Structures are given as structure tokens and as C-alpha cells.
Amino acid sequence: MAALRPAAAGSPPRAVPRRLLLRFVAAGLAALLLLALAAGFALRRVATREAVNDAAELSSIAARSVASLVSDGLADGEPAEVARFDAAVRERVLGAPIVRVKLWDETGTVVYSDDSRLVGDRFGFDGEELEVLREGGVEAEVGDLDKPENRFEPKDRPLLEVYQQVQTPSGRPLLLETYQEFSSVAAEATTTFREVLPGLLLAMVLLEALQLPLAWTLVKRLQAGQRERELLLQRALDASDDERRRIARDLHDGVVQTLVSVSYGLSAVQARAYADPAVGPAVATAATVTRQGIQELRSLLVDIYPPSLAASGLGAALSDLSAPLAGQGVEVRLDVPADLDLAWEVESLLYRVAREALRNVSAHAHASSVDVTVRRVAGRVIVTLADDGVGLPGGHVAAEGHFGVRTMKDLAVGANGSFAVSGRDGGGRVVEVEVPAA
Structure with missing residues (x-):
């Protein structure tokens, strides 16, 4: 049938594969965007964590450079030891990005700070700080500028606090704390993020591009399957039409013609049959039933295959x-x-x-x-x-x-x-x- 032939260029059936492909591309780009956002968020967190670890390592190296000057006299606040340690700190440790150095004893008292206003103040420890003091290791966190110990720090400058244990020659543990400007950590994280993100996005775009030929092949196969299904349906309908025509022709040329001949024969003998009261009514009834059967068969023929459709x-x-x-x-x-x-x-x-x-x-x-x-x-x-x-x-x-x-x-x-x-x-x-x- 003409309705099932391949459509001309620009017609809707031809546009179906393109529409499906565009939907696939749109869905792929949407998924790619969501994946890129999720990957970017995760990558940003990883970059920040790595930057914090690098900052902690930098503070640890700086602390080791002055750890040998940590003495029992410094812990006891002897002026000479404090002055010697302060000179080493200002020469070896202080400087971008490290902006503050503190030394705490196990009671939570500041025994040294490059800001002398804090020396001798007692603030106490949080759980993590006390754990580092007693067991060693390095701990880094973003400082809370609202704490009393940070009252002299600018409120608009976030700081990264790094804690680590140092010991006096007698084995007395102290907690060395350094402050770094968090902006340096954020800058390093941003640099890492910008270096890695383009490659990640390029890999995602290439993956999407590699899927397009596969999507196009699937769409074409879907279209071919649809065409084949339509052709099978059409063949079934054509076969049904052929069968209807054959049945209609056989009925018309066979049983209908036979019944017409019977009807004519009955009509011919009907008048003579009325002479016999026992036969006449039976013949009339048979003629009526035969004509009714012919009418029903002709109605059935029209229903099976209507000649008026092609003719009129x-x-x-x-x-x-x-x-x-x-x-x-x-x-x-x-x-x-x-x-x-x-x-x-x-x-x-x-x-x-x-x-x-x-x-x-x-x-x-x-x-x-x-x-x-x-x-x-x-x-x-x-x-x-x-x-x-x-x-x-x-x-x-x-x-x-x-x-x-x-x-x-x-x-x-x-x-x-x-x-x-x-x-x-x-x-x-x-x-x-x-x-x-x-």
C-alpha cells in the first residue's frame, strides 16, 4: 500500500531516526552534565584534601626545623630559651604561608607564641588536639576564629591550623601549632582542580561521541524493524482481502447461483402447486425461505468484500x-x-x-x-x-x-x-x- 512506502525526504517518518538520535544526544548531554557536576564536586573535595595534606606536610617540615630547640627551659618559660626559640621561629618558620606559631604544654597553657600577648594564657584542648599531644601524629583543621585563643587574628582571614607533637630533651610532650592562610590552600586546590578537570571533561565528551555511532545503528535497526512489522501487517491485510475476495466469489458463483435457480424453479411451480392444498403452502414457504437466504447471503457478500468501495x-x-x-x-x-x-x-x-x-x-x-x-x-x-x-x-x-x-x-x-x-x-x-x- 502507498501508505507504507518509504516517505519522501523531509517527511515525518524520515525524521523519526533523527528525533530519536537527538533525544539520545540530549539525554546523554544531560547525564554528562550531571556527571561532570558530581565529578567536579568530588574532584574539588579531593583537591582540597590533598592541598590540606600538603599544607600539613609543609608545617611538619617547618616544625622539624625548630624541634631541636624545644627545651625544658622553653617549656618552663625561661627568657633566654624563649628568645632563642623565637629567633629560630621567625627565621625558619614564619613567612608565607605560615603566619602564626604556638607552643602548648599538656595543661593547655600557651608557653610560646610569636604574638607575646598569648603567652601564659590557658585555654584547654579539644579531643583531637589532646590525642595528638599524647600519641603523636599530625592533625590539620580550619581554625575557629571565634575561639578565645584566636581573638587577635583578623576575622576575615580563614586559617588552617596544623598540630603536631614535639618533645623536650627530658621527654616532656608539647603541642606545636602553626597557622597557615587558608587562601593558599584554596589556591592550591583550585590549581589542581583546573589541571585535572579539562582532561576529565574531555574523556566524558569522547565517551559521548563514541556512543553516537552505536546509538545511530540502534535507531536504524529500530526503524528497519518497524518497517518490517508494517510490511508484515500489510501482507496480512492483503492476504485477508484476497481471502475475502475468494470467499465472496465462490459464494456468488456457487451457492448463491444455486439458490437463485432453486428460487426460480419454486416460483415456476408455485402457481400449479396451489392446486394441491397440501403442497402449495409448502412450496410458497420454501420459496420465501430461499429468497430470504439469498438476501442474507448477498448481505454477507457485501460485508465480506464490498464491491461498492472500488466502484462507487x-x-x-x-x-x-x-x-x-x-x-x-x-x-x-x-x-x-x-x-x-x-x-x-x-x-x-x-x-x-x-x-x-x-x-x-x-x-x-x-x-x-x-x-x-x-x-x-x-x-x-x-x-x-x-x-x-x-x-x-x-x-x-x-x-x-x-x-x-x-x-x-x-x-x-x-x-x-x-x-x-x-x-x-x-x-x-x-x-x-x-x-x-x-
Whole structure:
């Protein structure tokens, strides 16, 4: 059928792979952005941690350069020892990025500071500081400038505090604390972050680019599978049409002709048979039943394969199709444009949908009227069948099978159309199919 042929360039079926690929790319870029944000956050934390570790190592090296000058006299506050240690600190330790040095005894008293205003003050220890004092090691943390021990520090200059244990010659433990400007740590972390991030982003972009050919291949395979499915559906429908034509031809040329001959024969002997009261009524009844059977078979032939569809168009075929409903007392109102000119493939598709819908009305709707409307809008044709019955039970289409309806829906969608069944205000059902007119 023409509706299933490959679409021309720029038509919607051709655009489907591109749309799918664009969706894949958009989803991939969104995932890439989220991954980049998460990776950047994690990388920033790692870079900051490494910068803090480097700062702690720097403080540890600086502390070792003056550790040999830590004496019992310094711990006891002897002026000469304090002056000697202070001179070494200012020469070897103080200087960017280290801005403050303190020495604490195990009571939490400052025994030395390059800011002499703190010497002799007792502040006590936090748990981590006391642990380093007793067990050794190095601990680094961002200083709390609101603590009393930091009252002389500028409030707008975050500091990194590094603690480590030193001992006097007699083995007396002291806690050496150095302050570094945290801006130097942040600058180092930023430098590391900027060095590593471009490579990480480039790797992510390359991964996304490598996925595009695979995505395109999958989209093409999906499109090929859809085309194959549509062709199989079309072949099934064509086979159904061929079978309907064969059955209609066999019925017309066989049993219908036989019954017509019988009807003529009965009509010929009917008048003579009335002379015999026992035979006449029987012959009349047989003739009537035969003519009724012929009419029913002809109605069945129209239902199986409507010759009016090819000869007179969709309007005439729909009129023939609705005739059995009229015999059941259902009023059918047809609204088909007189100048409607559609391809045979389109008319055939619309006829099948109408036939399935009217069969449902006859079997399930208990309707008193049906409106069948055909209209052409902007290069598309829309057929609407609305009844005033009770409607189909919930899940009826799926439960009862109705392969024909599902097939028509698949075919309409495959032909760049749509198929819908919905409820009607006041009761009943509305079936609507829309397909390209050409």
C-alpha cells in the first residue's frame, strides 16, 4: 500500500531516526552534565584534601626545623630559651604561608607564641588536639576564629591550623601549632582542580561521541524493524482481502447461483402447486425461505468484500455497510463529502476501521443511533464514528482479542496516522481514525 512506502525526504517518518538520535544526544548531554557536576564536586573535595595534606606536610617540615630547640627551659618559660626559640621561629618558620606559631604544654597553657600577648594564657584542648599531644601524629583543621585563643587574628582571614607533637630533651610532650592562610590552600586546590578537570571533561565528551555511532545503528535497526512489522501487517491485510475476495466469489458463483435457480424453479411451480392444498403452502414457504437466504447471503457478500468501495467510493461502501444496522432499528447518519477523492489504499483502510466499529456497535453498544462523519482537513482525512449506546465494557478490546481493530491501529500509526477510542458525553463511544489523504 502507498501508505507504507518509504516517505519522501523531509517527511515525518524520515525524521523519526533523527528525533530519536537527538533525544539520545540530549539525554546523554544531560547525564554528562550531571556527571561532570558530581565529578567536579568530588574532584574539588579531593583537591582540597590533598592541598590540606600538603599544607600539613609543609608545617611538619617547618616544625622539624625548630624541634631541636624545644627545651625544658622553653617549656618552663625561661627568657633566654624563649628568645632563642623565637629567633629560630621567625627565621625558619614564619613567612608565607605560615603566619602564626604556638607552643602548648599538656595543661593547655600557651608557653610560646610569636604574638607575646598569648603567652601564659590557658585555654584547654579539644579531643583531637589532646590525642595528638599524647600519641603523636599530625592533625590539620580550619581554625575557629571565634575561639578565645584566636581573638587577635583578623576575622576575615580563614586559617588552617596544623598540630603536631614535639618533645623536650627530658621527654616532656608539647603541642606545636602553626597557622597557615587558608587562601593558599584554596589556591592550591583550585590549581589542581583546573589541571585535572579539562582532561576529565574531555574523556566524558569522547565517551559521548563514541556512543553516537552505536546509538545511530540502534535507531536504524529500530526503524528497519518497524518497517518490517508494517510490511508484515500489510501482507496480512492483503492476504485477508484476497481471502475475502475468494470467499465472496465462490459464494456468488456457487451457492448463491444455486439458490437463485432453486428460487426460480419454486416460483415456476408455485402457481400449479396451489392446486394441491397440501403442497402449495409448502412450496410458497420454501420459496420465501430461499429468497430470504439469498438476501442474507448477498448481505454477507457485501460485508465480506464490498464491491461498492472500488466502484462507487467510500461513501457508497459505508452506506452499504450500515444497512444491516438499519434493519436492527439503529439509525445511521452518514456525513460524507460528495467530492471526496481518496486513494484506494486510504479508502480501504478507513472502510476496515468503520466496519470494525459498526460491528462493535451492533454486538455490544445497544445504541439507537450512530453518526459516521468523514472530513478532510489540511491534507489528512478523519473518520469519526460516534454512537449513543452503553459503550464497550472496560478492557473489552484487549479481552476479546479484536485483532482487526488492533491491526488497524498499528497500520494507521505506521502510515503516519492515529487511531483512538474514547467515551462520549452522555454515553456511548467515539472511534476516530486519522490518516494522510494521499
